[in-house]
Every structure is written in C-alpha cells, then in structure tokens.
Amino acid sequence: MVQTAPMISPLPNSTPPDDKRIRLTVSLPVRVHAAFERLAKASNSSISREVGTFLDDCIDAVEFVAHTVVQARQAPAKAARDLHAYAQAVTDEAAELVAQSRRRPVPPASDASASVRAVPGSAGLKPPSSLTGVKESRRKRKP
Numbered sequence: 001m002v003q004t005a006p007m008i009s010p011l012p013n014s015t016p017p018d019d020k021r022i023r024l025t026v027s028l029p030v031r032v033h034a035a036f037e038r039l040a041k042a043s044n045s046s047i048s049r050e051v052g053t054f055l056d057d058c059i060d061a062v063e064f065v066a067h068t069v070v071q072a073r074q075a076p077a078k079a080a081r082d083l084h085a086y087a088q089a090v091t092d093e094a095a096e097l098v099a100q101s102r103r104r105p106v107p108p109a110s111d112a113s114a115s116v117r118a119v120p121g122s123a124g125l126k127p128p129s130s131l132t133g134v135k136e137s138r139r140k141r142k143p
Contacts, residue, residue: 021052023048026051033047036050036054068082068083
C-alpha cells in the first residue's frame with residue numbers, strides 16, 4: 001500500500017469522521033447559543049457541528065461524572081468518601097504548588113518602572129513596542 005499523504009490518526013475518544021452521528025435537539029441558554037454561534041461562524045461550520053465537537057472533546061469528563069453518579073446511587077457513603085478523598089488530593093496538590101512558588105527567589109527590581117512583580121527568568125525582557133502604547137522612533141531626525 002502506498003500512502004501519498006500523511007496519515008492523521010484521531011485523538012483518543014474523538015469521533016472518527018465516518019462515525020455515525022445522532023441528531024439531537026437540546027435547549028441552550030441564550031448566552032451559550034451566542035458563544036457557539038460565534039464559534040461556528042469563525043470556523044465556517046454549523047452550530048450543531050461545533051456543539052457536537054465540543055461535547056466529544058469533553059467525553060472523558062462526562063464519563064467520569066456518569067461513573068460517579070452511578071456509584072453514588074449504588075453506594076452513597078462510599079461515593080462521598082471517594083469524592084472527599086479526590087477533593088483533598090487536589091487541595092494538597094494545589095497547596096504544594098503554591099508552597100513551591102513561594103520558595104522561589106524573586107530577583108530585586110532594578111528600577112522604579114519594575115513595580116510589577118517580575119516573572120523568574122524574564123529579567124531584561126521588554127514587551128514589544130506595539131504592546132506598550134509607546135511608539136519608538138527608529139530613524140534619527142536630521143537637524
């Protein structure tokens with residue numbers, strides 16, 4: 001078999017292009033509809049396609065919630081303990097990340113213009129002049 005174009009494999013849990021799709025009618029809040037309408041116009045596709053793609057991208061979270069709800073119906077106390085342990089683990093991880101960021105030394109500001117806390121590793125970097133609101137003249141004027 002000769003392949004003339006690179007093969008693009010779908011991401012895990014993504015819908016293959018030839019997969020059968022089901023038409024579904026859903027009610028959306030106006031704000032949600034407007035967001036998907038903007039996305040569809042920008043992507044040159046339908047709102048239905050964009051909503052379906054978004055939901056397909058979120059399938060892992062949906063599966064997790066569905067599994068958790070089924071477990072909660074079967075054994076509510078165990079599900080509550082599991083969710084509490086999960087929340088505690090997330091809290092512990094977040095606290096560790098905050099502690100790590102506090103342990104990093106912050107270089108002292110070299111001048112008054114550096115009143116904003118510097119990001120480590122960004123010493124000496126300036127934003128592009130187009131983002132500062134100040135236009136710099138690169139040409140020297142003749143007197």
